[in-house]
Amino acid sequence: MLFFTQCFGAVLDLIHLRFQHYQAKRVFSSAGQLVCVVNPTQNSKNGSRRCGASGGSSKASSELHEVVYDPQLTSCSCPLYACKWEGHLEVVISHLTQTHTINILQGPEIVFLATDMNLPAPVEWIIAHSCLGHYFLLVLRKQEKYHGYPQFFATMMLIGTPAQAENFNYKLELNRNQRRLTWESTPRSVLDCVDSVITDGDCLVLNAPVAQLFSDNGNLAIGIAITTNKLCPLDSKT
Template structure:
């Protein structure tokens, strides 16, 4: 009986997942867009520790000068999964493999995808994450729910490029919410993963939704966000040359 109950529950989960997938495809006009269903990651570490530089620097992150002072490597980044209790550090070239192997974050291919965040009712802080591969680069979409004031949650969505700030300037991204004849669009330049997500949110350099606005665009507890990434005009001119 227990086995039957577990199997029946798994079938219901699959049906619900498929239902959400079809809903997102109906919301966005392009039927060919890839829909990625993303489950939330709840807070697993102290928020105040996220932007701190580790006290103990490994040999990979530092180099010795004449006076033996330790200098932090600016190309080194901490784990870009903001709410994971992960002490990993590494260079930009290995960030993607860390995300996929250690945290099992999916990589989606294509310049346009639909990001479907489930369980919007989860208590803050909570994150939804997905890696986006296109235009020969990788990007990380972070949707965060956190309280601005106690009892007043907000949603923040931003795109990070897994590269340097100079590389990130060569791209633009668009986030679009569309439901019941309403459309909300945010367009900007992605930030580098070398930046701290907390700082990006504090600067307001991201899409910000209050709880009522998020509810307006959500459907059955899920929020569908259309994502499109393009190269900037400068990047296009350089490729032609």
């Protein structure tokens, strides 16, 4: 009987997951887009977190106490995790997938389906996106501007340098009930830190009522498209 109950529960979960995929594909006109269902991460931080390129790999001379900073050393890109990891750009994606089990999607156009958007702030939804020879991070965060006033912030970050980020454009699109909202910009480098991007307001910003207009049963579907804006050398990573 217990086995039957567990199997039946698993079937219901699968049906619900397939329904979420269907809902997202129904919202967007391009049914061929890959849909990724992204579950939220709630705040598990303990203490403050250093932001941006930290220079954590400093080397002090015993006589001069000179500090040498590595400009490509970055903190963990999952701000709501209590993670003190730091590393170079080439190992960021390995850390995210192995330590935080962040999913990687491939292709220039995908649909990001954030579930349970009505959870109390702070909460985040994160995926990695592989296309055009590079890795990107899509971060959706819900946090309070002040008490009782939550907002949603969505941004695309390149796992690369700021100079490399200038070679790309990204578009985020919300589309539901004959309403469409689009944000287009150049991605920021993960060296800039998600916290800094949100503080600067250099991202898609939604207040709670607007987010509700585009939500469907507590889920928010965001179409993502990444393009190059100039001829640039691309890595072999896909």
